[in-house]
Amino acid sequence: MATVTLKNLRKSFGKTEVIHGVDIDIQDGEFIVIVGPSGCGKSTLLRMVAGLETVTSGEVGIDGRVVNDVEPMERDIAMVFQNYALYPHMSVFDNMAYGLKIGKTPKSEIETRVAQAAKMLQLEPYLARKPRELSGGQRQRVAMGRAIVRKPAVFLFDEPLSNLDAKLRVQMRLEIKALQRELGVTSLYVTHDQVEAMTLADRMIVMNGGVADQIGAPLDVYADPQTAFVAGFIGSPPTNFIEPALIGQTGAAQIGIRPEHMQITQSGQVEGSVAYAEALGAETLVHLRLAQGQMITVRQDASHPIPQEGDTVALEWAAQSLMRFDQAGKRLAD
């Protein structure tokens, strides 16, 4: 149980600065997701909190204590790695008990805690096995079990689901969320998958090129993106960006409209021809080519007729769903 504070946190590798100052106050028990494309510095940020990377400038605070120069083992954290980082020569039990054994926890206590975690994660039948005898999902659970048994103040997750297949990822995502709710441990979770970010986060940090573009609750970020990057990154399919002149707008460098906020009609604000339509069952993604050759995606639910490829159709949208951005990608007031 702890708060985590980042104050103007910066990181440079040699002369290249990769994290350009991140500030956030994380409440006790909060689930924070750091999301962004690869190379945006999200893993580096997490590793600085873990103590696996040095802090170039700024402050990392855990529970009110500045831990910049504190060794990882003394930060009272646990981390789940992308490749699980299980100890290949140890059984599942030993993997989970490793940290406790080093901490000189009494043997009976170790056994109780590991048994509890194993029950919670449905790992009981596998305690004697080696990691290589487990499936990807089970290894993932062991990695989480190893984090849980130590009862740390903060959980750190570094893309824990990216090595799993799509179906398992959805299942594990729910389990992680449920587990975090149950344990109430402050968590930082790094992912490049915006769906994971949306579903897991109490608040999320959207990183772009070493800068925290926006910090906020998932729905707020979705509804009110502060930069063109955030608008494009959060939401699937991504936001359409249109030349302002094309739709008679001025004063903005680009206009963003989410695919789900557009409707195909007989007459509307702009016309395009249907390049192809992807019918997914519950919804259909219609890809249109505008007059200038620009591609736009419209998301409509299955009740609407699916347009034929090559048809010319018109698009319309509600005025309040327009998002206006300046040259630098900053959101302009409506």
Add this chain to the structure above:
Amino acid sequence: MEKRVTFKGIWLPILLVAPQIIITAIFFFYPAGQAIWQSLYIPDPFGLSMQWVGLGNFEYLAGDPYYRTSFITTAIFSILVTVVSMGVALYLAVLADRLIKGSGAYRTLLIWPYAVAPAVAGVLWLFMFNTRVGVVAWYLGVLGYDWNHVLNEGEAMGLVVVASAWGRISYNFLFFLAGLQAIPKSVIEAAAIDGARFWTRFRTIVWPLLSPTTFFLMVVNIIYAFFETFGVIHTITSGGPQQATTILVYKVFADGFVGQDLGSSAAQSVVLLVLVSILTVVQFKFVERRVHY
């Protein structure tokens, strides 16, 4: 799907494997066979005739106190060489593994001794420790230590061990470094977060994960100490003083080519052959069980 290359006819494949087979046959199988055959005979002093003695040569060896001493010498020698060369190599590899800048240069420098032939290495060490002109021996003398490996058995053993281990460190270093670098960094980081400090991490994570490398090196180093150290011993001590550094393979040479007792020499090489086979089997059977692949 297995991809198979097929040759038409039989001559090309035979031609391709012939060089290796011929070399193995001429330089390994033929001498080994001859050794086994010779070990059953005693030649006369002029090498003109041979007398069948059956297992007589072996019976004589079994009762020979010098031969028994040579066994112990060999055991001490090979254990020391293996431990010293692997220990130093592991230490250097751990240091080099932590290095980020300039590890390439260290690696190159550390591999150099491997390129030095054992006999040359022996001579190098001999000159350094020579009782009359050796630099190290002279400094030891200044410090008040009277170094004389020509007379002192312990010092002689120490010197051949160091000289033999030295060239071997490079080889072991390379394998240890590769082994260390094959351990995923995140596993080490996970252990660090779990609370393990450097030494605990090394003992509980790195060492077990390194065990396949260690095991392989152990087998290779013991075989090296058994056979390939001949040059070092020949140049530095010639097996002396008082046979203190006469390891089995040196005794084969000394008895056969210096003492001209070819029958006994052949019998000794047969014993060596059997011994190494047994050692290797034992190592694979018992040590490998504790190895985590």
